[in-house]
Amino acid sequence: MPELPDLALYQEHIETRARGRELRGIRLGSPFVLRTVEPPPLEFAGRVLEGTERIGKRIVLAFDGERYAVLHLMVLGRLSWRLPQARLAKGTGLVSFDFDHGCLQLGESGHKRRASLHLVRGAAALAQFQRGGIEPLVADAAAFAAALTRENFTLKRALTDPAVVAGVGNAYSDEILHRARLSPFKQTHALSAAELQRLHAAAQQVLQEWTRWLREEAGDRWPSKVTAFHKGMAVHGKFGQPCPVCGAPVQRIVHADNECNYCPGCQTGGRILADRALSRLLKDSWPRTLDDL
Numbered sequence: 001m002p003e004l005p006d007l008a009l010y011q012e013h014i015e016t017r018a019r020g021r022e023l024r025g026i027r028l029g030s031p032f033v034l035r036t037v038e039p040p041p042l043e044f045a046g047r048v049l050e051g052t053e054r055i056g057k058r059i060v061l062a063f064d065g066e067r068y069a070v071l072h073l074m075v076l077g078r079l080s081w082r083l084p085q086a087r088l089a090k091g092t093g094l095v096s097f098d099f100d101h102g103c104l105q106l107g108e109s110g111h112k113r114r115a116s117l118h119l120v121r122g123a124a125a126l127a128q129f130q131r132g133g134i135e136p137l138v139a140d141a142a143a144f145a146a147a148l149t150r151e152n153f154t155l156k157r158a159l160t161d162p163a164v165v166a167g168v169g170n171a172y173s174d175e176i177l178h179r180a181r182l183s184p185f186k187q188t189h190a191l192s193a194a195e196l197q198r199l200h201a202a203a204q205q206v207l208q209e210w211t212r213w214l215r216e217e218a219g220d221r222w223p224s225k226v227t228a229f230h231k232g233m234a235v236h237g238k239f240g241q242p243c244p245v246c247g248a249p250v251q252r253i254v255h256a257d258n259e260c261n262y263c264p265g266c267q268t269g270g271r272i273l274a275d276r277a278l279s280r281l282l283k284d285s286w287p288r289t290l291d292d293l
Contacts, residue, residue, distance in 0.1 A: 001075045002226050004136070004167035005211040007059055009223045010079050011052040012215070014061070017081055018049050018099055023063065027096040029088035033106070034095075036118045039067065044119065049099075055129045056166040061097065061104075068126050069097070070118040077108040077115030081222045133166035136203045144203070145196040148188045155191075155199070156184035156260055168203070171228040174236040174261045176206045178243075183268045184253075184260050235261040 002010070026041040028034060034041070047063040054060065059079075061069040073079070077094075082103050088096055089107055095117050097104040108115045120126055134147045147165065148158050158164045159173040168176070177184050180202035182195060191199070213232065214223065229237035234244050238261060239252040248265030253273055264270055 001057065001169050001228065002073050002078075003057065003169045003172050003228075004054075004207055005172070005214050006223070006226045007054050007057065007167065008211050009214050009218060010059060010226075011054060013081070013218075013222055014049075014052050014059075014079075014104060017102060018097075018104065019051055020048060021099045021101065022046060022048050024098040024100060026069075027088065027098060029093040029095060030113065032113055033115060033117050034119070035116045036120065039119055039121045041119065043067065043121075044069065054167065055126075056131055056133060056162045057169065058129055060126065060129075066122050068120045070120060070126070070129055071106060072116045072118075073106070074108070074114035074116070076110045076112075077106060078226055080105050080107065080224070131162035131166070133162045133164050135166050136168060136200075137207055139200075141197055141200045144200040145193075148196065148199070149191070152187050152189040154185045154187060155182055158188050159203075165203075168207075169228075170258050170260075171233070171236045172206060172210065175210075175233055176203045178235045178245075178263055178266060179206050181266050183273070184262050185273060235263055237261065 023044055023046070025045045028041070044063060044067055047065060047067055050062045050064055052059060052061055055070070057072065059071045061071070063069070082105055084100065084102055085098060086096070086103055086105070088094070088105060092107045092109055094106045094108055094113070094115060106115060106117070118129070134143055136144065139147070150164070153161065153164070155177060156173055159168050159176060160170060174184070176199070180195070180199045182199060217225070235250045238250040241250055242248065243250055243263040243265055246263065246265035248263055250261055250263055251272060252262075253260045262268065262273070264272055
C-alpha cells in the first residue's frame with residue numbers, strides 16, 4: 001500500500017501538472033470505485049484544482065468551491081498521468097480526472113476492487129476522513145510519545161494504526177523500527193523515555209530520507225515505481241538476507257496479507273520471534289535465538 005513518502009511524491013507531481021488548471025470532467029471506468037453520489041461527478045466539471053492534501057493514506061484533490069475528491073489507493077491502486085482524453089485501461093482503469101492538457105487516472109491491478117473515490121462538499125464533510133492519528137513529520141517528540149502510549153499496543157500495530165500514526169504502513173514501520181533498534185512486538189507502555197525519543201527520531205529520519213530518495217529517483221518523470229519493496233530498504237522484504245548493520249539474517253512473521261520484517265541482532269537481542277503458524281508447527285524445533293538458527 002502506498003505510504004507517506006509515496007503519497008507525498010504523488011501530491012508533488014499532481015500539483016506540478018494540474019494545480020490551477022480547470023477540470024473538464026470525471027470519467028468512471030467502474031461505477032464501484034465511486035463510494036458517494038452527493039455531490040455528483042458533473043458538479044466538478046469546470047472547477048479549478050486549487051491543490052492537494054493528504055489525510056492519512058488518502059490523497060485529496062481540492063477544487064474551488066470546497067469540492068473535494070478523496071482517493072484511497074488501498075494496496076494495488078496506482079495513479080498515472082496520461083495524454084488528454086486517454087482511454088482508461090480495460091479491466092484496471094477506475095477513474096480519470098480530465099484536464100485540457102492531460103488526465104490523472106487511477107488504476108488498480110488484481111481481481112479485488114478496493115481502491116475508492118469519495119466526492120464531498122465542504123470542509124465538514126472532508127473532516128470525516130480524519131482518523132485521529134498524528135502526522136509523524138509534524139508532531140514533536142512529546143506529541144508522538146503521547147499518541148503512542150495512549151493505549152497499550154505492540155509497536156508494529158501502533159505505527160500502522162491510522163488512529164495513532166497517520167500515513168505509515170507495513171513497509172515503513174519495519175524500516176522505522178529497525179532504525180530505532182526496537183522489537184516490533186514490544187508494548188508501547190513498556191517503552192522508556194529514551195526509547196520513545198529514539199523512535200520519534202527514527203520515524204522522521206526514515207520518512208524524510210525515503211521521500212527525498214523517491215523524489216530524486218523520479219526526477220521530473222511521473223513516479224511509476226510505487227512499491228512497498230525497494231532495493232535500499234534495510235529489512236522490509238529482505239527475509240533471509242543479511243542486515244546491513246549487523247549482518248544477522250533478516251527474519252519475518254507472516255499474518256494474513258501482512259508480514260513483519262525485523263533483524264534479531266539489532267532489534268530483539270538475538271531472539272527469534274515466534275511465528276503464529278510455523279512456530280506451532282515446528283514446536284521444539286523452532287529456533288529461538290540466532291545461535292539456534
